[in-house]
Amino acid sequence: MENNFRSGCPLASTLDIVGDKWSLLIVRDMLLQGKKTFKDFSISPEKIAPGILSSRLKWLEENELITKQKLPANQKENIYLLTEKGIELAPVITEIILWSDKNLRVQNTEMFSIAEAGFNQDKSKVTEGIQNNYRQLVQETLG
Amino acid sequence: MENNFRSGCPLASTLDIVGDKWSLLIVRDMLLQGKKTFKDFSISPEKIAPGILSSRLKWLEENELITKQKLPANQKENIYLLTEKGIELAPVITEIILWSDKNLRVQNTEMFSIAEAGFNQDKSKVTEGIQNNYRQLVQETLG
DNA sequence: ATTTTTGCTATTAAATCAGTAGCAAAAGTA
């Protein structure tokens, strides 16, 4: 259990955990689309390779952003769910999406509208809505 | 000028630009510590290698998050400054720091206090303060 | 005129990412 962080900087420490091209997209799929299984994550538009997906899920589980479990009804499927620590990334994701909408749309002409997903409302309301919605999904999934 | 983004997702698009282990740390050094030169960035506690720093600065300039220029007084030193697009990353950085403070401190026992930097105040006040402070630095630098 | 500083590039090695194939076990279907 050694300290593998580059420095004592909180920003750098976060990047040491989720500062790669995929981790936050997995969290996005869970938070915003309710994805739960390996298969679910495999079919994102960004097409993550199974090897990378596998290693990222392990890493996120090790760092307690997600849990992995099987439900009694299905002994094959692994169910991945965000922990509270993971759910609390919602404000970060919201700010990134708002920045992107405002600043990258000119570069990425294919970018989705964020109004559809309700991101043009009050910032903290949006974030809380996403979080509470997800917490309900967890309840429903685990019964 | 082709579209090199992985998808139309705003989150993924941002990660395509600053989703590596170093870009946001460079923005951090500029915003929070007023760093402006290659040398300044070289001496961060995370010790970025010159080759990576060089390529990241080029990339950030290409994507218009920073500008690069020489001041009349010094024809050797390059001065790197954040554009408005770069300054607007402040809310993202604030949220990441707050998440880290709350959720990674247990893992990274060497983490700095964020109270010292004033991050325990009202969120949008903190962000705006950082941004206005930086805009003033730009003014002072360019005269 | 000499030394130091700055802003890099070059080089090599290591780590990570990406794409495809394939496979065992569980689940679904006939």
Place this chain on the structure above:
DNA sequence: TACTTTTGCTACTGATTTAATAGCAAAAAT
């Protein structure tokens, strides 16, 4: 019950990115 499909991966190969160090030319400082 046998067969097919689905799921959740692992293995493999190659490409790309990152990391660490050395070094160097031009400007600035002494």
